Amino acid sequence: MSAQSSTSVTLPDARAAFEHVSAHIAEHGIEPEPLSAAHHRFRYEGSTIQLQHDGAALTIALEAPSPNMLYFLKESAALHLAEIDPVAAEGLRWSDQTAPVHQPVNFSELTLLRRSRTIPGMTRLTLEAEDVGVLADGGLHVKLMLPANRTRAPVWPSVAANGVTKWPKGDDRLHVRYFTLRSVRPEAGEVDIDVVEHPGGMISDWALEAAPSDRIGVMGPGGGLPPEQQEGLLLAGDMTALPPIARILESLNPEASGHLVIAFPESADPASYLPPTTLDLRSVAPERFRQEVVPIVQAIGAEHRIRNAWFGGEHANAQALRQIFKRDFGLAQGAQLSVAYWRQGRRGDARRETD
Ligand SMILES: Cc1cc2nc3c(=O)[nH]c(=O)nc-3n(C[C@H](O)[C@H](O)[C@H](O)COP(=O)(O)OP(=O)(O)OC[C@H]3O[C@@H](n4cnc5c(N)ncnc54)[C@H](O)[C@@H]3O)c2cc1C
Structure with a gap:
């Protein structure tokens, strides 16, 4: 409806x-x-x-x-x-909002049930919510949030009368970052979110330290539709992009063809994390990925016709690959997407535009 x-x-x-x-x-x-x-x-x-x-x-x-x-x-x-x-x-007022609304419709709290190690360097959080079903449709990504001052009790976002989200300020400010729902199981009331471990990151540290029954705020989902063109695909990403890549692979039809370039620990088998794929897989050790991904993608593009390209990873790689997708591969908007998932040396707030 x-x-x-x-x-x-x-x-x-x-x-x-x-x-x-x-x-x-x-x-x-x-x-x-x-x-x-x-x-x-x-x-x-x-x-x-x-x-x-x-x-x-x-x-x-x-x-x-x-x-x-x-x-x-x-x-x-x-x-x-x-x-x-x-x-x-x-002063804007909406016809469907006749009484005060306390929380955004897409906000909920998730409770940590358990954590596990998927592959070296990545922690899987299994979380439960009252209505996990709302996270099942409408996109792959969510905003996770914690009080920026971890000694304070959370004050979650509310809704202004004009329909805009009111974010707590000052001491109650929230630390908000994008993550991907690796899987949503409405029947079990559970979701999995895979977090790359990088010491000093607030959510990354929470993922390693939180105890079962600890809570984290979530808003979403949104974004991350699978590519429509499934021949001549190029999917590339560092470890932060493995969860969306896994979900995109799950959504492809069995005839999909193209290339997959990922950062993956040498001690593990990509098949232990990714679903079976018909794409040609090239896996690079995470510590070399940032230096090597751009020339690898260029070489693939020089040999093969790329019809749809997708990248998620560090900002400098995302900038360089966006140019290559547009200029060298000649891909129009809608046939290419290169997104900065994080930026070396800089904290990234999901409430600002990600470039
Ligand atoms: C659409 C989207 C989906 C995403 N999905 C996922 C996901 O499923 N899993 C996931 O792990 N990440 C994902 N990310 C990336 C994640 O949002 C960032 O890594 C985020 O900065 C982590 O937040 P934090 O609080 O741990 O660290 P922050 O407080 O944001 O950062 C602290 C410091 O750590 C550095 N840093 C941040 N990320 C990394 C990293 N991966 N490696 C090394 N240093 C880093 C920053 O440069 C900064 O100096 C996604 C990003 C986007 C835009």
């Missing part, structure tokens, strides 16, 4: 706001379907966004396949409107 909401906001220049929000959606590669000069419809992964103005007010009507997606669309709309009119964005 779809979830719906709408809002109408009076603005000094409703037409300029209509054009700004419309152009911003188009920048994400979602083209408008003009229903009239003052009424655009956008369709994206099962959701519909309608923007309309009459010169005095901007109306936004949203329809999404899940409450989680609707929450994301409402928040995005309010944040984009705030770029041009913060006061109007603050």
Whole structure:
């Protein structure tokens, strides 16, 4: 069943706001379907966004396949409107939010059940939640969060009247990082999240130290759709990207073809972590991966036609490979994705854009 909401906001220049929000959606590669000069419809992964103005007010009507997606669309709309009119964005009210909402619909607490060692350098956290089912659909990634000051009791995010997430500030600030749901088992009420061990990382340290029944906040899921093109694939990533790579491999059809380049400990067998694959596998020791992945990918691209490329890993590698995917492989938006999963020497906050 779809979830719906709408809002109408009076603005000094409703037409300029209509054009700004419309152009911003188009920048994400979602083209408008003009229903009239003052009424655009956008369709994206099962959701519909309608923007309309009459010169005095901007109306936004949203329809999404899940409450989680609707929450994301409402928040995005309010944040984009705030770029041009913060006061109007603050005053925005949604038709489906008639009473105060205390927690974002996509927030829950996870409780640690047990930890195990998947491969050297990676800890598997098995966690339970009241309703694990909500994590089963809508994407691969979640935001995990802990109080930045670990001596304090958590104050979790709440929701402002305009639909935007209110993040605790000051002493109650949260440390928020992206992770991937390696598996979700609604029938058992459990999820697995695999965390790469890197001393000094707050969530990485929590993964090693937390005791059963300790709790961590989670928001999501979102992102990480599998590639549509399944011939001439190139998937590459360091150990932080092994969980999404495993899930992408699980989703591919049996005829999928292409190449897989991963960081993997020499003492272990990739088949002990990854599902069976028809892709040609090249595994590189994690300590050499950052130096070697770019020339390896270039060499594969020089010999084979790559139709869809995907990378997750350290920032400098992600930057270099994005250029190669676009310039050397000639791949358009939608056929290539290169994402910085972490950045050497810098803490990465999942509330900021990942480049
Ligand atoms: C979409 C997405 C999905 C992700 N999925 C996973 C996942 O399933 N499993 C996973 O382990 N990671 C995953 N990551 C990466 C993870 O978010 C980062 O590694 C994050 O910085 C870890 O948080 P932290 O609190 O442990 O360390 P932080 O406090 O963020 O970092 C502390 C220090 O550690 C360094 N650092 C961070 N990550 C690493 C690393 N991997 N190796 C060496 N040094 C590091 C930083 O440069 C910083 O100096 C994902 C990232 C994205 C964007």
